[in-house]
Amino acid sequence: MTLFRTSLAAFAAIMIGAFSAASLSPAHAAGGGTKPPAHDWSFAGPFGTFDRAQLQRGYKVYREVCSACHGMSLMRFRNLSQKGGPEFTEAQVRALAADFKISDGPNEQGEMFERPGRPSDAFPKPFPNEQAARAANGGAYPLDLSVIAKARNYERGFPLFLLDIITQYQEGGPDYLKALLTGYEDPPKGVELLPGQNWNRYMAGNIIGMPNMLNDGQIEYPKGPDGKSPVPETAKQYAADVVAFLMWSAEPHMEQRKSIGRQVFIFLLLFAGLLYFTKKRIWSRLPEHAPGSAH
């Protein structure tokens, strides 16, 4: 028995040792890239919805800046007017699509031709293939951004990753992207960057091919009734807006999902409550569960 207690104590000691050793381990710090700060997103949480105006501004940032190098091949112009998104009017979407020249065909003569874009068209790709994209970008390949907001995340660590279940934190991707877009810095002393390399605080390994693309005042936002933009025209704001747009494009049915989810969840809880009382009632026929019994 004493031997047994000793071995249990040894087991407990091992557990404590394991945790403390792991928290001191250099592997935690490895990987590079600072953890991004949390941004207050309108779409976070069980009641989160996208801010239509923000998504519309985000599309403008994508259109004027990002789309020069990054495609969004899973997006169709018609998506821009669907419910739960930027909700441009259909007329606006036709105009936005017509802004692009789309290669179509072959026609009856067997030749390809160009025509203005239609709402059913996919967002056109900026480069015909990966090689062309690399050639134009000093060897770096600008990724497709359709689902990028879900394809990026950062390690939360213990115990945050458990708390995230309760706080419903699902914005690791957007937080990282926003930090990345505004995280350009001069490299630390002694670090020589090669041509085509840039230093970013939040990038894993800190070296990134993409240069800083967002600067204050660079994009003109729609004016409010007072003749001024309702939000500041700053790099930070541009980054937040375009990342919100990217989150929507990665999860276009998020609002529907959360709204159905609230109904389903409440229904299941109420139903479970009714079943609980039914169960109690039925089991009370048994002597050991009868009201007033010791159990």
Added chain:
Amino acid sequence: MSGPSSYVPKLGIAKWLDARLPLPRLMYDSFIAYPVPRNLNYFWTFGGILMLMLVSQILTGVILAMHYTPHATLAFTSVEGIMRDVEYGWLMRYMHANGASMFFIAVYIHIFRGLYYGSYKAPREVLWILGVIIFLLMMATAFMGYVLPWGQMSFWGATVITNLFSAFPIVGETIVTFLWGGYSVDNPTLTRFFSLHFLLPFMIFGVVILHVWALHVTGQNNPTGVEVKAVAKDTIPFTPYATIKDAFALVLFFAFFAYFLFFIPNYLGHADNYIPANPAVTPAHIVPEWYFLPFYAILRAVPDKLGGVLLMFAAIAVLVVLPWLDTSRVRSMSYRPLARQCFWAFAVTCVMLGWLGSRPAEGIYVTLSQLFTALYFAYFLIALPLLGLFETPKKLPGSIAESVLGKMKGGSGAVVGAAAPAEPNTKG
């Protein structure tokens, strides 16, 4: 437990069918009159929950297969097409992906319940082994399902896991080539995994029928581990008692499922799987889904590749022989003070292995993995065989009825004593 049938057909058509194919009789005897120990706790509701999860996975899976394209160049886009353009496709896909995790949460609770209450012991060895076979089939199905979206983790997970077979001498390379359908993970791998991923759930269903059959022959174990002695006193009919209790637990479990599905659908997944598969770029850390992490930790604990593979398979194979490793005649850990503490240490060991499986295989993590792998096997190979020999179990109740009803007459002091064995349940 499958005593004489008490089914009495009333309608004419029921009598007619009963004389030709007694299917209603089978259903009546299995789900209405079937005697259930009266002292089962809520851990016994997970069998029914698992049945429903299997049905849910098959239903959503069949719908997803209608819209999915099993081709290396189209798979990723077709899954995203389901998420975007198929009506409620996002619901089907998230339900299927999170459903797999829920399936494993339920199956792990179910397995640990069996471990705690000694449900693997005679006469339930075959029932238990059928369960281990279902678990193995589930793991194969889940692994192949994770490959289908053809994201980075799909591709590299498939590469790592299929490569394990190359560790076997002589036949290893041939097996791997056969699994891949070529010389690397590529389109032929994807198409055969898709085909098998569709087939295996129906094989699981078949083994589940055997599992339930075996259960209905031996009857259920119960928290005291004392066999049913008098059906009239120790048991209650499945319907309405177990039916309503299972229904309540099932709906609660589905609320838990819905929470993940609707509010944090990507919590249990990995962001890298939203990056299309790219054979030229290896992810920084290749990690399997959470439910494989303890086994992944055991695999990487051994420096030798073949040794790691063998140990990983041994971690599951040891469950098959478990009924003969545990030498104690007492089933329930509630009456085994030392074994009970070992059980909880084992549970913690499994959690630690899971955490270590998610860490990179370097430095202190390797040492810790080795330590906890040793503890994992020590539970089965040292603790359970030895404890049965020198542990003094607590006094068992004379019968199930006595454990529940007998104490009611005995005054308040005895009631506390009767409630005590059930206590660890609330912690789980």
